[in-house]
Amino acid sequence: MNDAAVHDDHHDHDHKPTGIGRWLFSTNHKDIGTMYLVFSLFMFFVGGAMALVIRAELFQPGMQFVDPQFFNSMTTVHALVMIFGALMPAGVGLANWMIPIMIGAPDMAMPRMNNMSFWILPFAFTLLLSTFFMPGGAPAGGWTMYPPLVLQLGDGFPFLIFAVHFLGISSIMGAINIIATVFNMRAPGMTFMRLPLFVWTWIITAFLLIASMPVLAGAVTMLLTDKFFGTAFFDAAGGGDPLLFQHVFWFFGHPEVYILVLPSFGIISQIIPTFARKPLFGYASMVYATASIAFLSFFVWAHHMFAVGMPLTGELFFMYATMAIAVPTGVKIFNWTATMWKGSMTFETPMLFSIGVLFMFSIGGFSGLMMGITPVDFQYHDTYFIVAHFHYVIVPGIIYGVIAGVYYWLPKWTGVMYDEKLGKLHFWLSTISVNVLFFPMHFIGLAGMPRRIPDYSTQFADWNAIISIGGFVFGLSQLILVWVVIKCARGDGEKATDQVWESAHGLEFTLPSPPPFHSFTTPPVVTDATAHS
């Protein structure tokens, strides 16, 4: 970043600490946001490397590279790293950077807690990843940690549990901070119904986090006492119930998927109007749809457990509730489409990635709807069809949203325009490979290939080879993003204007690019004309 430019600004309190201390003890929302984002990018590659081990082993039938136990560790830790190390920190990082700026605040409400919630993360992941070097190896019972299987883990077990505890604490602190900031630090005139949608989706996400994370913490604590203190919460032989864990886990787990996706919905709600040069269609219904999705997400958890053998009424309830979620989700898709309709569109990289979200998240939504139909889910469950579903919603749904946000705000953060050619190349390579990677998974899943297996019957060989090729191309394409970010961070590129994009609205675009160290020291005044980016 360009220090001199920042110091030239007429901001009196703009003394920026220097050296390692600037990052270790940082209480600045932008520096902490940057650290979150860099951490997330790093973990994206750590988790990605594990995915490539999985895809290398599955390239051909037969066991070539790893033994089955290590394979299971790869699937388990890949998922934990991606969900808790890449996706969640990316969302929090963007929130840190953008929310104070978007609502016209100088910083987050609780800057010291902000520092702590970030620094817990590297600590928690050191705990988690150190299990690879322990007797019994890394967690291998799936990211869902179902007992009794998870209790068979060796010395790594308490490390897994405490890592999850720390990740939960970090998320809850982040969520409290965001709520406190938005509720107390909005600029004059920034009413709730004038908040940019990214801020709205994050408030709702933060409430989901506060409601669901403690539930997860409780469940894993019960695992810990079952293993070490002789309790039998989940042990049928001791009067406990292995299914209790699954119910509690998914009571956290389903809201968790919306915790991951809602910020991404918020991001594309900022981007699409900018490049369609037209206000967001149905602002109010977007807010209500997001809130209803969040509310409903607490009543659908058992759609992950249809195969455990619930009573008929239970199965019917969870089927209907799951189908109901499709309604507000559909409303959002239709609203974005209507925003583009009769706009005047251009297709810079952030817009390309956002359109990617529209198309490919929808595919994941469709398969989700299919799996919500209980009687057919008895066939789909725990096959590659599920793997296809959640990767469509996660990769081109959530990760594309995050990447779109990075391209959209990168010029704002660094003051330098990113390389559009590289951005487009990144988009097209990713989009082709992501479909080669995940689309055929629908086929092999339907045809009967279970998930979480290190070796498979020869009938699936051709598709698996194709999938693995898609996987490697997708993984390598992400290096382009790193290159683009490095170029901008080094100041290599055209200087960005304050406005950055021709038709960008919102308070972030009233600040210089890059913005001063303390965002708004005098609060801006928001009116209807400047609101609703």
Place this chain on the structure above:
Amino acid sequence: MSVDKLKRTVLGLIAVSLFFVSGVVLAEYPLNLTEGVTPTSQKVYDLHMTIFYIVTVIGIAVFAVMTWSIFHHRKSKGAVPAQFHHSTFAEITWTIIPILILVGMAIPATKTLVFMEQTGDAEMTLKVTGYQWKWKYDYLDEDISFFSSLAAADNEARQLNSGIDPSTIENYLKNVDNPIVLPVDTKIRILTTAADVIHSWWVPDLGWKRDAIPGYINDNWTYIEEPGVYRGKCTELCGKDHGFMPIVVHAVSKEDYVTWVAEKKAEQAAASSGKDMTMAELMEKGKTVYGTNCAACHMPNGEGGAAFPALAGSAIATGDVANHVDIVVNGSKNNPMMQAFGQQLNDADLAAVITYERNAWGNDTGDMVQPSDVKAARK
């Protein structure tokens, strides 16, 4: 790129992909859900196709609108942005119509689900118990009971760098040593449970899967309409060898089933009769039993692995016979991974596998263990 050129490119791409897809279909790539051989699987398949068509139509409609506006409402074509930002009519319409479609989907789904849950009036009962990593089947009406594990040839081929090409094995990873035999045209109750961790029993042709959970007995049913061999897998992650515990169902006519029951009973009676076997018989049977029950940990060549002791040249396998019989029949006191196989294998199998271990891989002790020795060692 001009719009014309773009259109041509898109049409070209569609043509190429259609060609590709049809080629794929011709090559018989697996693509879709199995129709199966039970009334349930048929209903499930029909429901799957119905919902698939509905979402495809919705998908095409939504994607068409998006694509249309991407092509026509672009700045490079001189599009001037409209400024509308809501329409109560549109918003209500696209809330109501999806609700109606969903209700239309929920009705057949509910009917199928209710049909699937009618577990009463079964003519026979099969109890399925998941173990790490094999299945136990109890025919509750016939007093037949046996374990079923991955077949030895598949088991050898799936070892890390085994050097065996999986395509030389027909139905690779879908073969077992002891398949289940079930009669057609019979309402069969299938109970699922587990002995250690959670497993899930799935034969796609039957139209459902159901978890096998320790402490629970889940109730399911099936009614197979066509004789044939139907293969399935465990579908709930259950540890190291989760990928290697397949299921094979032989559906046969009612008459053949009666014959099989008689044969199986005679076989089980012979195995527990304590009759002596010859060295050759013991070694042959022992090799198979070892391949399906022990090789996962002790390895096919008896060399063991990081957490599992080698049996080739081991003190127990070449020392006192009584200790060897004891650890196999009653398990290890020090390490629960070495289970008490006395509960899982019959006397003949145990005698054979112990004899095999004492004479294979250069353990040439020459010792023979007979079923009667095993019977005596059972606690």
